[in-house]
Amino acid sequence: xxxxxxxERIETKIPGLDEMLNGGFFKGTVNVVSGGSGTGKTIxxxxxxxxxxxxxxxxxxxxxxxxxxxxxxxxxxxSFGWDFEKLVDEGKIVFVDITDPALRLxxxxxxxxxxxxxxFKKLVESKIEEIKPQRVFVDSIEALFxxxxxxxxxxxxIDDVFGVFRKHDATTxxxxxxxxxxxxxxxxxxxxxxxxxxVKTKEAFHRSIYVMKMxxxxxxxxxxxxxxxxxxxxxxxxxxxxxx
Ligand SMILES: Nc1ncnc2c1ncn2[C@@H]1O[C@H](COP(=O)(O)OP(=O)(O)OP(=O)(O)O)[C@@H](O)[C@H]1O
Ligand SMILES: [Mg+2]
Numbered sequence: 001x002x003x004x005x006x007x008e009r010i011e012t013k014i015p016g017l018d019e020m021l022n023g024g025f026f027k028g029t030v031n032v033v034s035g036g037s038g039t040g041k042t043i044x045x046x047x048x049x050x051x052x053x054x055x056x057x058x059x060x061x062x063x064x065x066x067x068x069x070x071x072x073x074x075x076x077x078x079s080f081g082w083d084f085e086k087l088v089d090e091g092k093i094v095f096v097d098i099t100d101p102a103l104r105l106x107x108x109x110x111x112x113x114x115x116x117x118x119x120f121k122k123l124v125e126s127k128i129e130e131i132k133p134q135r136v137f138v139d140s141i142e143a144l145f146x147x148x149x150x151x152x153x154x155x156x157x158i159d160d161v162f163g164v165f166r167k168h169d170a171t172t173x174x175x176x177x178x179x180x181x182x183x184x185x186x187x188x189x190x191x192x193x194x195x196x197x198x199v200k201t202k203e204a205f206h207r208s209i210y211v212m213k214m215x216x217x218x219x220x221x222x223x224x225x226x227x228x229x230x231x232x233x234x235x236x237x238x239x240x241x242x243x244x
Contacts, residue, residue: 016235
């Protein structure tokens with residue numbers, strides 16, 4: 001692609017979101033989805049890769065970084081009937097579980113956090129080159145950066161890791177939770193940031209979605225209602241409090 005050409009847009013596969021992003025993610029970028037516990041980060045990323053396979057026949061990759069995120073296959077089956085196991089068998093999706101002892105990513109418990117990140121970068125790079133996925137989902141990134149104490153170091157390491165994903169044609173979605181205050185730092189390094197949350201009214205909590213930033217693109221500034229149902233996640237055309 002020539003430098004003057006407008007970069008290709010990639011459909012997010014979340015109905016209603018592409019319109020908020022003025023057409024979807026830019027190809028080859030790192031897109032962060034942040035939010036508190038249970039706001040829908042895993043579903044967002046899972047739908048991004050699952051629909052890429054089902055609707056576009058793309059090849060995708062899912063990077064698991066913690067014990068908790070290993071249950072994604074089971075959860076997506078019970079929540080929406082999405083059969084990731086079948087897609088694995090068909091060679092359409094590859095899971096990379098960095099907690100798997102066979103990968104020897106953490107050669108010992110004593111390993112320095114920056115060494116872990118270094119081996120993570122190496123592993124991701126070789127897997128992306130081997131599999132050549134069009135979509136990558138990392139659920140979630142905080143486990144990787146938790147032990148880094150200096151903010152300056154953290155910024156540099158986040159940029160380093162994101163750079164590995166940007167080097168390739170794959171479009172990446174990375175989830176980050178809000179528990180350890182890492183989300184702010186991770187958001188700085190991203191090409192786009194989508195924030196998931198909840199809005200409280202007298203009667204209930206309503207799921208919300210907001211495009212916090214998108215480098216190089218016009219976006220919608222509205223806070224919209226986010227819907228999760230048996231068919232997956234979608235953005236409603238209304239603000240979160242006027243619905244339901
Ligand atoms: N079929 C469904 N219909 C409606 N809501 C659903 C359905 N399946 C799951 N959910 C809701 O989606 C929520 C979880 O979404 P998800 O796991 O993506 O959140 P998360 O932000 O990744 O949370 P965590 O911080 O625990 O990783 C659940 O709390 C659940 O209530
Ligand atoms: Mg999750």
